[in-house]
Amino acid sequence: xxxxxxxxxxxxxxxxxxxxxxLEDADLxxxxxGEVCPYPQVEAKKGLQKLEAGELLVQETDHVPCTENVPxxxxxxxxxxxxxxxxxxxxxxxxxxx
Amino acid sequence: MIEEVSTETVRERLERGDEFDLIDIRExxxxxxxxxxxxxxxxxxxxxxxxxxxxxxxxxxVYCYRGNSSIQxxxxxxxxxxxxxxxxxxxxxxxxxxxxxxxxx
Numbered sequence: 001x002x003x004x005x006x007x008x009x010x011x012x013x014x015x016x017x018x019x020x021x022x023l024e025d026a027d028l029x030x031x032x033x034g035e036v037c038p039y040p041q042v043e044a045k046k047g048l049q050k051l052e053a054g055e056l057l058v059q060e061t062d063h064v065p066c067t068e069n070v071p072x073x074x075x076x077x078x079x080x081x082x083x084x085x086x087x088x089x090x091x092x093x094x095x096x097x098x
Numbered sequence: 099m100i101e102e103v104s105t106e107t108v109r110e111r112l113e114r115g116d117e118f119d120l121i122d123i124r125e126x127x128x129x130x131x132x133x134x135x136x137x138x139x140x141x142x143x144x145x146x147x148x149x150x151x152x153x154x155x156x157x158x159x160v161y162c163y164r165g166n167s168s169i170q171x172x173x174x175x176x177x178x179x180x181x182x183x184x185x186x187x188x189x190x191x192x193x194x195x196x197x198x199x200x201x202x203x
Contacts, residue, residue, distance in 0.1 A: 001146055001147065002150060002174060004142050004145070004171070004174055006169055007173035007174050007177055008170050036124075036125065036163070036164065036167065037163060037166040037167045041166070063167070063171070065142070065166065066169075067168065069167065069169075069170075073166075087172055
């Protein structure tokens with residue numbers, strides 16, 4: 001069956017191990033499960049405002065378009081990576097830039 | 099690359115009675131609260147199921163809340179559906195003004 005995943009342009013993907021290690025080091029974690037755009041984009045921007053350069057925001061989501069739209073929304077404010085659980089959930093890792 | 103069209107363009111096409119599929123991918127309750135005239139409600143999950151089998155109009159306009167997720171949904175239809183042209187409504191439902199409100203101006 002076609003999947004929205006097939007047509008969503010996500011940033012670089014993290015391995016399972018890297019995703020777990022980074023999650024433990026995250027400075028802020030936002031659970032956006034069940035939320036759809038644009039709310040997660042707004043929260044990501046607000047979350048990054050609370051962080052210092054180099055700190056990490058992780059968003060958990062089950063809305064695939066967010067994996068493209070959230071990184072695009074924060075633009076140059078953060079370097080983005082994505083992890084796919086393989087079970088319809090995703091994490092977006094946003095490292096705040098200077 | 100999915101082309102984006104303005105709410106004004108969509109409004110003009112509706113008023114002209116142009117033939118096209120208008121697809122609202124927002125959540126059930128938000129569609130129930132209000133939607134564009136003649137818009138079909140098809141969530142992304144439903145879209146994945148029917149995109150290959152639906153008989154799409156030559157042109158399809160997709161909208162969501164702000165015009166973000168509709169880009170991916172439009173890509174899905176463009177990739178797997180039989181429409182000739184699929185576009186996303188920029189600004190989404192948030193930028194849409196009801197026809198009556200505009201007519202009253």
